[in-house]
Amino acid sequence: MSAIRxxxxxxxxxxxxxxxxxxxxxxxxxxWAKRSKKKAxxxxxxxxxxxxxxxxxxxxALANSRLYSPILVERLNKLVIRxxxxxxxxxxxxxxxFLQFFAGGFPALIxxxxxxxxxxxxxxxxxxxxxxxxxxxxxxxxxxxMDGSQVRDLESMYDxxxxxxxxxxRESDSDLYMFGYYIKHNIGIDFQLFAxxxxxxxxxxxxxxxxxxxxxxxxxxxxxxxxxDTFWGFVxxxxxxxxxxxxxxxxxxxxLAEALIMPGRKSRGRALIDNGKxxxxxxxxxxxxxxxxxxxxxxxxxxVMPVMIKYVVGACLWALxxxxxxFAGRKST
Amino acid sequence: xPLDTIYHVNTPEGISxxxxxxxxxxxxxxxxxxxxIRFAINAVLFSILGFMGKTGLGIGLIISFLLEWFYPVYFxxxxxxxxxxxxTFDLYVTMENASPITxxxxxxxxxxxxxxxxxxxYGFGFVSMMxxxxxxxxxxxVAGTVVLHQxxxxxxxxxxxAEPITPPVSLKLNEQQALIRFYQRRPYLTxxxxxxxxxxxxxxxxxxxxxxxxxxxxxxxxxxxxx
Numbered sequence: 001m002s003a004i005r006x007x008x009x010x011x012x013x014x015x016x017x018x019x020x021x022x023x024x025x026x027x028x029x030x031x032w033a034k035r036s037k038k039k040a041x042x043x044x045x046x047x048x049x050x051x052x053x054x055x056x057x058x059x060x061a062l063a064n065s066r067l068y069s070p071i072l073v074e075r076l077n078k079l080v081i082r083x084x085x086x087x088x089x090x091x092x093x094x095x096x097x098f099l100q101f102f103a104g105g106f107p108a109l110i111x112x113x114x115x116x117x118x119x120x121x122x123x124x125x126x127x128x129x130x131x132x133x134x135x136x137x138x139x140x141x142x143x144x145x146m147d148g149s150q151v152r153d154l155e156s157m158y159d160x161x162x163x164x165x166x167x168x169x170r171e172s173d174s175d176l177y178m179f180g181y182y183i184k185h186n187i188g189i190d191f192q193l194f195a196x197x198x199x200x201x202x203x204x205x206x207x208x209x210x211x212x213x214x215x216x217x218x219x220x221x222x223x224x225x226x227x228x229d230t231f232w233g234f235v236x237x238x239x240x241x242x243x244x245x246x247x248x249x250x251x252x253x254x255x256l257a258e259a260l261i262m263p264g265r266k267s268r269g270r271a272l273i274d275n276g277k278x279x280x281x282x283x284x285x286x287x288x289x290x291x292x293x294x295x296x297x298x299x300x301x302x303x304v305m306p307v308m309i310k311y312v313v314g315a316c317l318w319a320l321x322x323x324x325x326x327f328a329g330r331k332s333t
Numbered sequence: 334x335p336l337d338t339i340y341h342v343n344t345p346e347g348i349s350x351x352x353x354x355x356x357x358x359x360x361x362x363x364x365x366x367x368x369x370i371r372f373a374i375n376a377v378l379f380s381i382l383g384f385m386g387k388t389g390l391g392i393g394l395i396i397s398f399l400l401e402w403f404y405p406v407y408f409x410x411x412x413x414x415x416x417x418x419x420x421t422f423d424l425y426v427t428m429e430n431a432s433p434i435t436x437x438x439x440x441x442x443x444x445x446x447x448x449x450x451x452x453x454x455y456g457f458g459f460v461s462m463m464x465x466x467x468x469x470x471x472x473x474x475v476a477g478t479v480v481l482h483q484x485x486x487x488x489x490x491x492x493x494x495a496e497p498i499t500p501p502v503s504l505k506l507n508e509q510q511a512l513i514r515f516y517q518r519r520p521y522l523t524x525x526x527x528x529x530x531x532x533x534x535x536x537x538x539x540x541x542x543x544x545x546x547x548x549x550x551x552x553x554x555x556x557x558x559x560x
Contacts, residue, residue, distance in 0.1 A: 057346035177387040180394030195447035276475035
């Protein structure tokens with residue numbers, strides 16, 4: 001009977017399986033636990049891991065074909081899965097990849113994905129500019145976008161009368177608070193813009209149009225009532241990053257929608273996985289852009305200085321962002 | 334047609350791994366544990382940082398943002414695909430081919446949690462899990478990941494001794510397999526359940542056998558090679 005051979009089989013290889021398990025246990029310990037003196041960990045003997053893994057794969061195959069007991073097969077299956085996870089794990093060079101990506105990979109990717117990017121830009125900026133201009137002629141339009149109390153809050157935030165004092169616009173200890181707030185709030189919105197793509201793009205579409213109209217209305221109203229310097233001076237700097245982050249996360253969402261709506265020659269599942277890899281790279285860029293925007297908004301936009309300087313710096317930032325997307329990363333492609 | 338949800342992955346070594354995806358219930362329970370942990374961290378965080386005024390609140394907001402979106406990412410990448418909640422229920426996240434989850438995949442599946450949560454309480458995620466044969470929510474589909482059950486180490490219990498009994502009829506290979514399976518699962522079964530199962534093998538044992546389970550154990554023991 002096979003069972004006798006099974007017990008021989010187990011006796012013969014038990015030592016290797018135990019050793020393999022212990023070795024993996026040890027590898028999984030944190031470097032801190034390995035050095036800890038309180039609970040001295042037994043260091044397992046050296047193991048030629050790839051060789052041992054192949055042997056155990058072989059044992060697993062044998063156990064399967066010889067119809068050994070399910071418990072033994074299950075045990076070997078578990079060992080093999082652990083080995084597989086260890087052998088095929090990848091080492092990542094986070095900072096090197098990070099720098100390479102932002103030095104050229106990101107703008108190159110945005111140019112490569114110009115279709116979804118321009119659709120998203122169109123959906124965001126056209127309503128934005130349209131309503132901004134429209135409010136100059138039909139100022140009441142603001143009230144179809146926001147209610148009265150929102151408009152009043154907005155007005156009080158940028159009222160030049162309240163901004164006459166010299167120095168900073170708010171206590172410096174609240175800068176960090178605002179930084180935290182912008183991070184949580186703005187990046188949260190960006191993530192929703194992205195995730196909304198999974199609803200066949202309807203989510204991204206809605207959030208793009210909505211944010212375009214809402215922000216455009218705010219910009220238009222502030223311009224109409226003449227708060228040029230307090231408002232435009234405040235937003236021009238970080239806007240260079242924040243507005244791009246907003247529509248780019250919409251573009252990432254549309255990339256997912258593309259896989260659902262027109263997967264081409266792939267299955268939808270396959271197309272989603274492929275496009276997801278591209279979309280998440282756009283989101284890496286969005287996250288970094290949003291953090292820069294939140295940082296500028298909290299620590300730069302709120303400082304009080306001659307408004308000309310703010311405009312100049314703001315213009316430089318916009319030019320910088322434009323140049324980054326147009327020129328960076330051309331050599332490698 | 335298989336009734337279970339186990340699927341196989343072929344590895345370069347020419348073997349196929351048996352993987353068992355986890356369904357919505359253990360995943361929901363694991364998620365609830367994680368939510369409680371995050372809630373507790375947030376509560377402690379804000380009560381401490383609250384003393385530091387607005388600066389503290391700012392730091393608190395940043396940390397709560399990180400907790401909200403990147404808590405699962407951290408555990409999936411650095412703790413073998415297991416958040417504390419998943420660890421409690423012996424679940425782990427991997428790529429579909431059972432290789433460790435990549436950073437990009439982890440970020441995708443956790444950013445898309447937002448749509449899985451819609452319209453309320455993981456509605457879309459649940460529908461998606463029901464429609465896919467590996468219980469994948471939308472985030473899993475895009476990231477190419479699955480949540481798997483981690484099998485426990487089951488000791489080969491050969492200690493149980495049963496007097497070997499020669500089977501009255503000759504048995505086919507798969508029947509022998511079933512008996513060996515029964516033999517090894519016996520310690521996990523109650524006596525009543527074991528008897529109940531043993532009665533299905535009526536030609537092997539008498540219909541009025543008073544202790545069907547122990548008789549079947551004897552036959553299994555014979556098949557296992559104890560003579």
